[in-house]
Amino acid sequence: MNEEQKQQGTGTGGDFEEQLRELLTEDAYTVRPAPVPYPAIRRRGAIERRRRAAAAGAALVTLAALPAGAYALADGDAGGPAVASAPKASAPPRTSTTSPTPSAASAGPARPATEDQLLDGITFEEATDGLKKCLAYDRARTGGPSGFRADLGAAEEYRIILAMNSTGDSNAPGDGMYVVAVKEQPKQTRLICNVKNGEASGLNTSVGSDDVPGAGPVMADSNGGKLYQQSVIDRGNWKLPFRWGAIGTVEPSVARVTVSYGGATSRAALDHGWFVASGVLNQQVTAAPRIKGYDADGKLVYDSDEDRSYEKQLP
Known part of the structure; x- marks a missing residue:
C-alpha cells in the first residue's frame, strides 16, 4: 500500500469513528428521560387548592342556611369539606285504614x-307492661314454639286495641286488667291477656282470620265473650258494676259500629280493621251484646240479630 492509500484509509477511518461517536451521543439523548414538568405540576396544584377552597365556601354557605340544631359530620378524607345533616322532620299522623307496621327499633x-280504648285509668305503659308479661308467660308455659304451635312473637309486633x-x-277469682292486642304479620293474631297482681294469669289467643263463608261486613270475635260475661257458675249472681x-x-x-248491651248503646272505635266497644253494666243481663x-251513608249493613252464626243469648 502506498503512502497516499494509507492516508486515505486513515482519513476514512477517522471519519467513521467521528460519525459513530455522534450517533452514540444522539442515542444517549434519546433514551434520557424528559425533565420533570414542574410548571405543569404547580398549575395543577393551584387549581386543586382553588377547587377545595370553593367547596369549603359552599359548605359554609350551606351550614349558614340550616336551621338551629343542624350538626356536621366530618368527611372521611383528610382536608375534605364537612357535610351538613339536618334533623329529620317527624312523620305526619297515619290516616290509612290499613294496619301500621311497628318499627323494629x-x-x-x-x-x-x-x-x-284505654279505660279505667290504665295507662299505655301499664298496658304494654301487661302485654309483655303475658307473652313471657306464654313462652314459659309452652316452652317456646313447637311443631304444632308458633311463638306469639314480641310485644313490638302488636298494637294494643283495648285495656280495661x-x-x-x-x-277465676280476683280482679285485674284485660289487655287486648292484635298483629297482622306473619298471620293475623289476636290475644286477650289477663293480668292480676302484676302477673299474667290467663291468656286466650286466636291465630288466623275468623272469617267464614257468607260472613257479613262485621264479625264479632269468636272468643270475645270473655270480655263481656262472667262465669256460667255465677249466672244470675254477677258482681256489679261490671266493666265489659x-x-x-x-x-x-x-x-260506624254500635254495640247495645244492658239497655245502653255505645259507639265502637274503629281501629285498623277492628271494632272496639265498651261500657259498664249495673244490672244482670241474659242477652249478648x-x-x-x-x-258511610248511614245505611245499616250488618245486624247481629240477623246473623245466624252469632250467639244472641248468654250461656
Whole structure:
C-alpha cells in the first residue's frame, strides 16, 4: 500500500469513528428521560387548592342556611369539606285504614287508634307492661314454639286495641286488667291477656282470620265473650258494676259500629280493621251484646240479630 492509500484509509477511518461517536451521543439523548414538568405540576396544584377552597365556601354557605340544631359530620378524607345533616322532620299522623307496621327499633307495641280504648285509668305503659308479661308467660308455659304451635312473637309486633279492668268470678277469682292486642304479620293474631297482681294469669289467643263463608261486613270475635260475661257458675249472681268490652273485625266499607248491651248503646272505635266497644253494666243481663254496622251513608249493613252464626243469648 502506498503512502497516499494509507492516508486515505486513515482519513476514512477517522471519519467513521467521528460519525459513530455522534450517533452514540444522539442515542444517549434519546433514551434520557424528559425533565420533570414542574410548571405543569404547580398549575395543577393551584387549581386543586382553588377547587377545595370553593367547596369549603359552599359548605359554609350551606351550614349558614340550616336551621338551629343542624350538626356536621366530618368527611372521611383528610382536608375534605364537612357535610351538613339536618334533623329529620317527624312523620305526619297515619290516616290509612290499613294496619301500621311497628318499627323494629320501637320499645313496645303500637298505640290504639283512640285514647278511649284505654279505660279505667290504665295507662299505655301499664298496658304494654301487661302485654309483655303475658307473652313471657306464654313462652314459659309452652316452652317456646313447637311443631304444632308458633311463638306469639314480641310485644313490638302488636298494637294494643283495648285495656280495661277485669272482674273476678267463681271460675277465676280476683280482679285485674284485660289487655287486648292484635298483629297482622306473619298471620293475623289476636290475644286477650289477663293480668292480676302484676302477673299474667290467663291468656286466650286466636291465630288466623275468623272469617267464614257468607260472613257479613262485621264479625264479632269468636272468643270475645270473655270480655263481656262472667262465669256460667255465677249466672244470675254477677258482681256489679261490671266493666265489659266487645271486639271484632270490620270491612273497609263499614263506617260506624254500635254495640247495645244492658239497655245502653255505645259507639265502637274503629281501629285498623277492628271494632272496639265498651261500657259498664249495673244490672244482670241474659242477652249478648247486639252489634250493628253502618256504611258511610248511614245505611245499616250488618245486624247481629240477623246473623245466624252469632250467639244472641248468654250461656
